[in-house]
Amino acid sequence: MSNRAVGGSHRAAPVHTDPGEVSLLTALSAVADPVRIQLIRDLAGSADWTRSCSNFDVPIGKAALSHHFSVLRGAGLVEQRDEGPRRVNRLRREEFEARFPGLLDLLLHADTE
Amino acid sequence: MSNRAVGGSHRAAPVHTDPGEVSLLTALSAVADPVRIQLIRDLAGSADWTRSCSNFDVPIGKAALSHHFSVLRGAGLVEQRDEGPRRVNRLRREEFEARFPGLLDLLLHADTE
Numbered sequence: 529m530s531n532r533a534v535g536g537s538h539r540a541a542p543v544h545t546d547p548g549e550v551s552l553l554t555a556l557s558a559v560a561d562p563v564r565i566q567l568i569r570d571l572a573g574s575a576d577w578t579r580s581c582s583n584f585d586v587p588i589g590k591a592a593l594s595h596h597f598s599v600l601r602g603a604g605l606v607e608q609r610d611e612g613p614r615r616v617n618r619l620r621r622e623e624f625e626a627r628f629p630g631l632l633d634l635l636l637h638a639d640t641e
Numbered sequence: 642m643s644n645r646a647v648g649g650s651h652r653a654a655p656v657h658t659d660p661g662e663v664s665l666l667t668a669l670s671a672v673a674d675p676v677r678i679q680l681i682r683d684l685a686g687s688a689d690w691t692r693s694c695s696n697f698d699v700p701i702g703k704a705a706l707s708h709h710f711s712v713l714r715g716a717g718l719v720e721q722r723d724e725g726p727r728r729v730n731r732l733r734r735e736e737f738e739a740r741f742p743g744l745l746d747l748l749l750h751a752d753t754e
Binding site (some may be wrong): 629630631640 | 747752
């Protein structure tokens with residue numbers, strides 16, 4: 529199978545981890561970060577596959593953002609796919625909730641301060 | 642007020658943070674650690690104030706253990722008091738649950754691997 533994304537992009541397709549295979553520690557480490565909490569909240573407020581990676585209001589550069597998304601994929605929190613030049617996102621709400629009941633609700637509703 | 646603990650110890654009394662004043666990020670950072678998850682689980686399996694700091698089966702030195710307990714106190718997870726030469730512990734189960742519903746259950750019941 530080719531690692532090239534379809535649709536004109538030459539980036540490697542994003543690698544995902546199934547939430548069922550994510551350890552508690554990996555999940556907690558992934559969400560114990562203010563930027564990633566913000567990304568998760570933004571995604572929760574958007575319809576699946578509508579939000580592209582360049583369209584988040586976080587005060588960090590492209591490389592750092594790419595790293596954060598990699599961590600979120602590795603924790604089973606986010607699914608990504610390439611649509612032409614855009615990499616669009618989906619929060620894996622149901623699957624992550626099944627693996628770590630209540631954690632996503634906490635992230636979305638608890639005061640961060 | 643004196644900082645000296647009563648009961649023969651000359652250590653400073655432990656400083657605590659009320660769970661109601663703990664931020665989500667502080668709580669998540671505190672629990673995203675394998676040693677601290679183990680300490681929380683050990684405490685959950687013991688009656689309040691029965692477990693002293695020297696009585697946990699974790700493969701780390703005294704200074705590191707002291708740091709981990711400091712983080713747990715700062716996240717509103719653990720209360721400590723000195724009884725003579727022993728520093729004994731209590732998991733702040735109800736207060737922490739009220740502040741971050743479901744998080745403690747997740748720590749106690751999810752597979753860590």
